Amino acid sequence: MTATTEFTPQPPSEPMSATSTAAGTTAAAVPDQHGGELPVLHPAVNLWFTAHARDLPWRRPEAGPWGVMVSEFMLQQTPVARVLPVYEQWLARWPRPADLAAEPSGEAVRAWGRLGYPRRALRLHGAATAITERHGGDVPSEHAQLLSLPGIGEYTAAAVASFAYGQRHAVLDTNVRRVIARAVTGVEYPPNATTAAERRLARALLPEDTETAARWAASSMELGALVCTAKNPACGRCPISAQCAWLRAGKPPHEGPARRTQTYAGTDRQVRGRLLAVLREAVTPVPQRELDAVWHEPVQRARALDGLVSDGLVEPLAGGVYRLPQS
DNA sequence: TATCCGTGGAG
DNA sequence: TCTCCAAGGAT
Structure with missing residues (x-):
């Protein structure tokens, strides 16, 4: 981590703090570590979440850590709608990690169906095996232990620790990165690859209180998925539109090279x-x-x-x- | 760090 | 039709 680029909340010409005279900016702002100020986003987003969160099976208490973990594997690069049926069948067939570990990996690949990226099925099977062998069959709660499992990277480890165990972690998925890019940094899209500056910023935005932080992880992700979408964001329905740096700047389009579109046919x-x-x-x-x-x-x-x-x-x-x- | 790794719905 | 892209990870 030798990155020297410091996060700049916005150009000096774009006032963003509550102490500015910008009309409509009524929410609180707190000093960040670079002499600027950060908006406080979690109260409005968490409140919005209470009314608008989707009722997804892995969010129900009975899902448990294993259900949360399975959902996170399946949701990697895959829309919710396509995950739902496979998730239900998977949990019904393998209600515990040991149940999956007891079967050949090929069965996991078969049950994965057409979700795509079938290596995820293999990794989930491998993770279940490791959990059975090393953790007594229980999904570990520590971030570092989760991270050591196959198929679990920085995002998924934080997501499981936060969603399943209520811990306080910066959960930086593509939705949250987009919300932060717009609301705080004032740009339409985050960088292609997650940067140290983004991680710093996500940590700075994390509420102190553990429960509030865990809720913020889910609510900010949901906001990105339902309102602050990649293509046609519904700013009119956004609970933090009054604090959004990108909206305030007039929604400037993304600068720089477009994301290289991945071809598929013939590959x-x-x-x-x-x-x-x-x-x-x-x-x-x-x-x-x-x-x-x-x-x-x-x-x-x-x-x-x-x-x-x-x-x-x-x-x-x-x-x-x-x-x-x-x- | 750039690239590879599936699939199919939406606009 | 065709482009975009959807809760990433591994190398």
Whole structure:
């Protein structure tokens, strides 16, 4: 962490604190560590959350830490609507980490269905195994222990610790990053990769009180998902529109190069997806020729299959036959 | 740090 | 149609 870039709340020409004379800025602001001031966002957002939070199964008390953890894996880069049915089936089949760990990883890959990024299924199975072996079958509550599990990075560790155990962590997902970028920094979008400045800012915005902080983690994420959306933000329904630096600045469009749009058609990813789809549906091992039918170009096809094997998503058997991993 | 890794709904 | 993108992680 040798970043030298200091966070600048906004250009000097853009007043943002409650002490300024800007009309409409009535909420409190607190000094930050750089001589500027930060808006206090959590009261309004937490109140908004009380009225507008979606009733999602992993938010119910009965979900428990395992339910929260499963949902976080599934929600990585995947919309809520598509996760819901798979989540319900998953928890019904594997209500505890040990239940999943007792089955071959291939069953996790199969149950993952078409959620995408099937390596997540493999990692979730690996995490369940580690939890069973190292943590007595209980999802660990400490951030560092969560972080050491496969498939759990900075975001997911903070999310599980906060949502499942009520701890105080800066939970920086794409929604929260966007909310902060707009409301505080005054720009339309956050940087491509999470920066040290963003982490600092997220920590500075975290309420002192633990319960309030945990609620803020969920409420700020929900605000980004429902109101402060990437494309057409509903600023008219935003509880902190009066404090939003981006709105105050006239919603200036994103500067700099557009995010490189990821192509999909014709890529290895598409080929991998087709190959795995065949294997997911198959009850018995699949002969090579059935896999060959999903893609015309032999070099790319072979490369994709090799990749799946080396990733542990596919198990090659003798005689050119393949199946989901039985280990 | 840039790139890779799936999928499908919305505008 | 086509582009964007949805609660990231690993390398």
